[in-house]
Amino acid sequence: MTTARIDARFARLKQEGRAGFVAYVMAGDPDRETALKILKGLPAAGADIIELGFPFSDPMAEGPPIQRAAQRALAAGMNLKGVLELAAEFRRGDADTPIILMGYMNPLLNWGFAAFAADAAAAGIDGMIVVDCPPEEAAPLADALDANSLSLIRLATPTSDDARLATIVGRTSGFVYYVSVAGVTGVKEADAAAVAPHVERVRRASGLPVAVGFGIKTSERAAAIAKVADAVVVGSALVDEVAAARERNEDVTQRVLSKAESLAKSVRFARDGQSTAV
Template sequence: MTKDRIDRRFAALAGEDRAAFVAYIMAGDPDAATALEIMRGLPAAGADIIELGFPFSDPMAEGPTIQRASQRALAGKMTTKGVLATVRAFRETDQDTPVILMGYLNPLVNYGFEAFAGDAAEAGADGLIVVDCPPEEADPLVDALDAANLSLIRLATPTTDDARLGVVVRRTSGFVYYVSVAGVTGVLEADADAVAPAVARVRAASGLPVAVGFGIKTPERAAAVARVADAAVVGSALIDELESHLSSNKNVTSAVLSKAEELANAVRFARSQKA
């Protein structure tokens, strides 16, 4: 499993000539049970891959939406062990959807890299994205993840030039996450025209599928990205939906899942309905 699950998923999607829809949610947001319920519903709503955020007190690359999600999760006492328990519970109902954990380094330093890699693999996670761990600092973490057959998914950004790209894709596997805007999550919108050449460049340098995220809010934008990239990642837009239903007391899970379905359909049919 693990790394292989990511590779299998991308191979299958390539066979269908469509991009993956990657849904990001935060473990423990708005509470552990609801987040698990949403996560379990995501594959049926069309999510091909799930990014499960693990909360951190100081999420330096996040915009206000994911900052608040992190704060809600921490207020509900979500822990790193709790995040892994969420993954384990998800795997009871789904063996095929890759799960990528995404967050910041300090909770992992605290947990211990080897212990974390072992527990994450055992829980059924497939990869890890650590926002504040650039390649120069990543070797100890990659050693631990390699031993557990987990991928460390790397980030490439608009500031990553060709020389740097070689550093970024060293010791990586699964896919590369292209951050389509210089900025925090969920604030600026990706420029689909600028994304296409960047994706081609990252794909050529890494030989891996390229997922695009950080600036996708609408089905239209998701579709535009899905035409040129191997995956489109949406996070803040789902969490905005969650948040707007928290205050109105409606069913949060079904609201988030129907938003996910809308975005997933846009991605699924993007290439067959080329404008």
């Protein structure tokens, strides 16, 4: 079902007149067993879409929290094969929640685009965000994903002018990920008033839903962004809970899912009282 699962989820969100909550977690963080429990618990906690990071040793777009999450996962033995195995286990109990992989080119090049796309589709993956794959070099990857009905989801940023935006959305499907702040994840804060016109511009250029991420760590910030975007992506705030739970010898799964639930509620009810949905 792949890409169709993303389209169906956004259609349902539009019908319900609300934004979606996209929860980012790092596969294998802090270990495989715990990561699987978190993954399986996210839909019940309110995640409409799951963004599953695959650990990489040089995650250039990530701030310290997600860098540390990748290091924990790598130290625990997680690799790209293991990420697909986690996704397949999740999919056996959940046929509806879209899973988007987010990561970097090197592991995909090592696997081979065609083989990886086929294996990802078989594992129940719905789309890919490949941070360091510019549109000008994306055709081989896009072809492989298209052949397996997987979405290639691209990043638009505050510095993407209209000409660049047209290139970015050229072979994008599912949704566009709008990076709300310049810089890496988990450092600056997103401002809804500043984001709103860019979201509308990306919607017009792509004809697709727009998910906003980077700079969203609190329930208040998530609710504000949910009023202007089609979905809200939160990552650093969730992986921070992994580190905090380990430091305090608390239950990692419970702490992450509790944070996810709080954020999801803020997003779900952000538009209550608005006369029209975005």
